[in-house]
Amino acid sequence: MIELIRGANPDAPAVLSDSGVVSYGELTERAEALARGIHSRSLSRVACVITDPVTLIAVLAATSAVGCEACSYPPQLHDAGIDELAAAFGHTVVLTDRILDLANAKAIAIDDLPEEGGNLPRPEGAPLLVLTTGTTARPKAARHDWARLAVPARRRAKSSDERWLLAFNLNQFAGLQVLLHVLASQATLVVPASIQPRDALNAMLEYRVTHLSATPTFWRFLIALLDDGVSPVPELQQATLGGEAASARLLNEVRRLFPQANVSHVYASTEVGSGVSVGDGQQGLPLSVLERPADAEVHFRITDGQLEARSSVGMLGYYGDVENEDGWRATGDLVEVRDDRIVFVGRASETINVGGVKVHPLAIEDVVGTVYGVQLVRAYARANPISGQIVVVDVVASADSDKEAVEDAIRSACEILAPAAQPRRVRFVSELDLREHKIART
Amino acid sequence: MADTETVVMGALRSMLRRKKDGSKAVTVDADLYGDLGLDSLDLAEFSAELEDELGSDPYSEGIVPRTVGEVIEFYGE
Numbered sequence: 001m002i003e004l005i006r007g008a009n010p011d012a013p014a015v016l017s018d019s020g021v022v023s024y025g026e027l028t029e030r031a032e033a034l035a036r037g038i039h040s041r042s043l044s045r046v047a048c049v050i051t052d053p054v055t056l057i058a059v060l061a062a063t064s065a066v067g068c069e070a071c072s073y074p075p076q077l078h079d080a081g082i083d084e085l086a087a088a089f090g091h092t093v094v095l096t097d098r099i100l101d102l103a104n105a106k107a108i109a110i111d112d113l114p115e116e117g118g119n120l121p122r123p124e125g126a127p128l129l130v131l132t133t134g135t136t137a138r139p140k141a142a143r144h145d146w147a148r149l150a151v152p153a154r155r156r157a158k159s160s161d162e163r164w165l166l167a168f169n170l171n172q173f174a175g176l177q178v179l180l181h182v183l184a185s186q187a188t189l190v191v192p193a194s195i196q197p198r199d200a201l202n203a204m205l206e207y208r209v210t211h212l213s214a215t216p217t218f219w220r221f222l223i224a225l226l227d228d229g230v231s232p233v234p235e236l237q238q239a240t241l242g243g244e245a246a247s248a249r250l251l252n253e254v255r256r257l258f259p260q261a262n263v264s265h266v267y268a269s270t271e272v273g274s275g276v277s278v279g280d281g282q283q284g285l286p287l288s289v290l291e292r293p294a295d296a297e298v299h300f301r302i303t304d305g306q307l308e309a310r311s312s313v314g315m316l317g318y319y320g321d322v323e324n325e326d327g328w329r330a331t332g333d334l335v336e337v338r339d340d341r342i343v344f345v346g347r348a349s350e351t352i353n354v355g356g357v358k359v360h361p362l363a364i365e366d367v368v369g370t371v372y373g374v375q376l377v378r379a380y381a382r383a384n385p386i387s388g389q390i391v392v393v394d395v396v397a398s399a400d401s402d403k404e405a406v407e408d409a410i411r412s413a414c415e416i417l418a419p420a421a422q423p424r425r426v427r428f429v430s431e432l433d434l435r436e437h438k439i440a441r442t
Numbered sequence: 443m444a445d446t447e448t449v450v451m452g453a454l455r456s457m458l459r460r461k462k463d464g465s466k467a468v469t470v471d472a473d474l475y476g477d478l479g480l481d482s483l484d485l486a487e488f489s490a491e492l493e494d495e496l497g498s499d500p501y502s503e504g505i506v507p508r509t510v511g512e513v514i515e516f517y518g519e
Contacts, residue, residue, distance in 0.1 A: 355482060385501040387486040411460050424487035425494070 001126070001146045002031055002065035004153075004183040012160060014183070015054050016207045017191035022054055024186070027061065034062035035120050037113035043068050045129075047091040047105065048171075049082055051075045053191045055097055055110055056170050057179065060128075064146045067123025070095075071131065071141060072171035089129065089141050089319055129319060130173050132270045133243075133438060142173075142270045142315035151313050152274045152297060153180035162187035162238075163207060167200055167214040173270035174243050178213050197221035204234040213240035213266075215438050216250050217376070223253050224375060233257060240277075242266040244438050245333075245344035247366045248283040255281065271329060272298060273314035284335075284343035306348055307331045334360060352380070355387040357420035364414070364421055368393055371409045373401035376432050378439050379423065390424040396432060403428050446496060446517040450510065453491045457484060470511040478510075 005014070010025025022030075038046070046063065048070055050056040056072060063070035073085055073094075079101050082094065086105040093106050100107040126146035131139040164182050166189055168175035182189045192203035197218060203209065212234075214222070219241055226233055239254050239261045246265040255263050264279040275298045276289055289300050298311040310327040332349060335342045346360030353359075361379035368377040376396040381389040397406050407426045414422045433440040447470075454468045458478065466478055474480050480488065485501070492499035492513075500507050500516040507513045 355486075382490065384486045384490060385499070386482055386489055390483075390486050390490060392490075408460075419481075419483050422483075424483070425490050 001150065001180070001183065002028075002035070002061045004150065004180070005031065005061055008183070008186040009160075012186060013188045015057065015189050015191060016163070017054060017203075018193055019052075019054065027058060030058040030114070031061035031065060032120065033114035033116060034058055034110070035065040036115040036118055038062055038068050039066045039120060040115060040118075041108075043093055045069045045091060045093070046071070047082070047086055047089070047094045048072045049075060049077065049094055049096040049098060049100065049107075050110065052097055053166060053170055057189075059095060059110065060170070060176075060179075064126045064128070065120055065123075067121075067126055069127040069129055071129035073131065074171055075169065085131075085139075088138075130176065130270050130315070131171060133172060141319035143317050143319060144273075144315050148313050148316075149176070149180055149273065150184065153177070153184040156181060157184040158187075160186040160188075162211050163190055163209045164188070164211045164213070165190050165192065165200060165204055165209045167192075167195055167212060167218055168243075169195060174213070174215075174268065177268060177274060197225055201225055201231060201234070204236075205232060209234055210236060211238040211240075212236055213238075213242060215243040216241050216246045217244060217434060217439055219250060219254055220376065223257060226257055236261040239263045240266055242268055245362055246283060247369065249366070249370060251281055251283060269314075269331065271315050272309040272311045272331065274298075275300070275309060275311070282341060284338075284341040287337065287340045287342060289342065300342075301328070302335060302337070302342070303330075305334050305336070307333045307335045307342070350380070352391055353389050354391065354420035357418065359391060359418070359421040361391075364391060364393065364417065364423060367413050367417060368395065368410050368423070371406065371413050373397050373406040374410065376439070378432050382425065384424075387420075391421060392425040392427060393423040394427050394429045394432060396430065397428055447514050449495045450492070450513050450517075453488060453495065454478065454510065457487060457491075468510060470509070470514065472510045473508060474510065474513075475508075 005024055005028050008024035010023060012024050013021045014024045014027045015022040046068060048059055050059060060070055073082060083102055083104045091105050093108060095110055096107050097110045128144040128146055129141045130144055131141055162185055164178055166178060190203055190207040190209050193199040236258045239258050251263060264277050267276040267285060268274045276285055278285060292299055297313045298309055301308050308328050308330050332347050334345045334348055336345050344362060346362045350361050351358050364379040365377050368374055374395055375398050378394045379391055382392045384390045397403055410426055451468050458464050458466050472478055489499040489501040496517060500513060505516060
């Protein structure tokens with residue numbers, strides 16, 4: 001990572017935010033000073049709890065420069081949560097820009113780290129630990145290597161004129177992917193005041209963002225904001241959806257709002273890395289991804305309805321796990337092949353069993369999501385004495401809607417689903433639990 | 443009792459309306475299967491609604507009522 005920064009024009013803007021511009025030269029200087037401090041303290045593994053994204057970028061670059069394995073925790077995590085993760089992942093040092101009171105690890109203030117002068121060692125590897133989002137369970141930690149991660153970023157690097165919005169937190173793999181793409185392109189990262197859609201939209205307009213990669217849930221919020229007609233629409237050249245399955249309807253909506261943009265959706269994960277980018281506007285993946293040449297970065301196969309991947313740019317393994325011999329890993333994504341497309345039907349962990357019939361939340365959410373008045377929807381299982389489980393949907397309705405009419409419309413829209421997949425309860429809620437802009441599935 | 447009866451019958455009526463079976467008469471004597479034509483998924487939905495509206499449902503207690511009246515009776519015990 002540090003090499004990407006060092007290789008750029010030092011006067012070019014690396015990061016734009018409300019705190020100002022940071023050039024590639026300034027970022028290099030800052031990272032190298034931090035790297036000296038990390039090296040002189042002989043830190044080989046650290047956790048990072050850093051609220052300021054620009055500081056976190058410098059710290060990540062610094063750790064990569066000296067071969068120290070950094071692991072970024074969610075920046076707002078409370079002390080007990082930090083202690084829990086530190087114990088789980090064997091971290092004894094936490095680098096932070098907050099005031100922390102920890103039992104299991106020693107906190108070192110970022111401001112105390114930088115040192116001037118002196119050479120930096122050339123490390124043999126540049127390890128990195130990335131926590132999974134964990135929409136269903138406590139996060140796992142995936143062991144990565146900066147050099148492997150930089151391969152697809154370097155290959156896809158484009159124009160230094162690109163301005164990418166950071167719509168993920170940098171403790172997420174997707175955030176790191178955006179960061180690496182920006183650095184490999186010597187482009188500019190725009191950091192919003194927060195990754196809430198309103199702040200993100202403000203930053204997009206203020207800093208003339210040209211490229212946005214975000215979750216489908218985030219795009220839905222953004223579309224709802226822009227459909228008010230109050231705010232001007234950012235002039236995007238690239239609109240990327242990733243992190244959750246993108247429905248055909250949502251892809252169409254994004255194209256409608258950003259007609260001049262190239263719209264693509266990506267299949268990537270903390271484990272697999274950057275797997276596929278699909279730009280043909282259709283949902284799912286082209287069947288051709290199953291027939292990739294031997295030297296491809298990521299290979300796919302389908303086993304028992306589940307997508308499996310083998311990746312040379314993905315993780316090395318989970319923290320604490322033994323190595324995986326043949327390299328194939330189940331992705332947890334259930335798929336079906338329909339008309340030369342691999343279509344996502346749901347996560348293996350979220351399958352609902354209604355009287356022995358397996359149904360998947362995504363297909364139900366796709367149908368309910370088309371109903372006028374439905375803003376967000378989550379389908380899930382509820383235990384039932386007769387059928388084992390039934391499908392329940394939680395719905396956020398638009399403010400002016402008549403809930404009874406919306407429920408009737410949902411029920412009749414769902415008549416196209418198999419009886420077992422039809423929602424048997426419709427609950428109206430004021431908001432859905434979101435984790436890192438993905439719908440939380442507990 | 444009246445409240446329970448209103449809830450039970452209301453739940454059945456709205457389910458039948460959604461099934462386009464709204465013309466079927468929901469009476470105390472109506473047989474859930476024979477007269478109202480409920481299938482197992484309808485019953486699953488009915489039990490969930492009873493639990494939400496009345497705090498319990500006969501099916502979770504292992505009781506399988508045959509008629510509307512038997513459902514109402516469950517809450518009278």
